[in-house]
Amino acid sequence: MGSRSALSPFLFAVVKDGSTVSRVMMKSVMAALSVLTVNMFLSLFFPAAVSGDEADCGSVTPPLRITTPGxxxxxxxxxxxxxxxxxxxDSTYDSSKTINGVWRRNWWSASNIFHSDGSVNIYKLSITGNLKDKDCTTLFPDLQTSYSDKYFFRIENALLKATACADSLQISVKDSAWSPSIKVSGDLKDLKEEESVSITCSAQTPCPHSPPELTWSLQQxxxxxxxxxxxxxxxKIQENIILSDTHDGDNITCSVRYPVDGGNRKKAAETNLTLSVSYAPKDTSASISPSSVVSAGTWVELSCSSRAKPPVRTFTWFWNIKPGPVLVSEGQVYRFNVSEGGEFYCVALNDLGNQRSPVVLLNLEGKEAFLLRALLSLKILGIVTLCTSVIVFECCFRFFNKPKKEPEEVLYENSVVEVRAS
Structure with missing residues (x-):
């Protein structure tokens, strides 16, 4: 655009002699060169000020375009x-003629690193795509960190020898493995119990001919x-699960190992993700203090406990009587002066649901309780009396049935009594 403006005096100059024409032409050419010089200066020192095509191609219109990840x-x-x-x-492209693919580290340099005709292959590259189908897919083996650079692709076909100067490929070679990525379907910040989700661990695979090995803490x-x-x-590896409260706080670990140097070594990395799952109240229970049997007029405290996420919003207490449960209090603790006994239970509620506790029985000590206690005392007394009687009887029996002592046998010495006649 600048060149056209600079040449306009020449196009519209009306002169009568050759010297004037020469002077006008010289001024126009100098002006055009000045504009081109400025453009080249901007392209060289301020590439951000011009488009990508201009930055790498200067004033040359790219005769070849390629598509890569960039x-x-x-x-x-x-x-x-x-x-x-x-x-x-370019119209000179002829697919019926031989097509060769070339890779360069500098598009303006003639020093190729690869030529598909086999004349040069510094890095042992190979074009796996079919160039006649305009497929220039290339395999770059055994990369080293020193290979990190900007690369350009070139086509040589009959009369066309064109480099895709505007479509460079920036390759960065790392020494350490990439950490795998763990993703959960749905909103990771709003997981709920009974929700079905897919958990996926994925790893970049720049070399699909030798893919990485993935392992994780979930079912393999x-x-x-x-x-x-x-x-x-x-x-990728993936597992579908139905969330429950037991998954809350679970730590998922995924590890990746990349084979390098022909599989002789592995480069590993690891990623962790902790699940946060919301759930309705669980393990709701009620307790009574001081005991389940009290006298009328005694102060009693009922306590309700439950685990939930988000935390329990409200606790409500019900007195379970024959006509139907009656709401008697709200709050985690219900403290009251006993006038009647009965069954009580609590209900824990949060944004996801509620759960009822098992009932606790409060017995009021009264006439029936006294009779029961008296009967129990009589039973205990009867057992004690029976045991005592048995013991006494046993002692007497043994005493009166004790065998009598036999009189000791008196032994006399045999003597001879002589009777003499007088």
């Missing part, structure tokens, strides 16, 4: 599959490698 990351010691397609913008599932819309790949 920026790709790779792992040292592994490979990188570069999805690539091209579209020539077979992993799969999927192709993304931009032609790159991702390796």
């Amino acid at each position: 920026m790709m990351e790779a792992l040292s010691g592994s490979c990188l599959l570069i999805p690539c397609s091209y579209e020539p913008k 599932d077979s992993q799969r490698t999927e192709k993304n819309p931009d032609g790159t790949f991702t390796t």
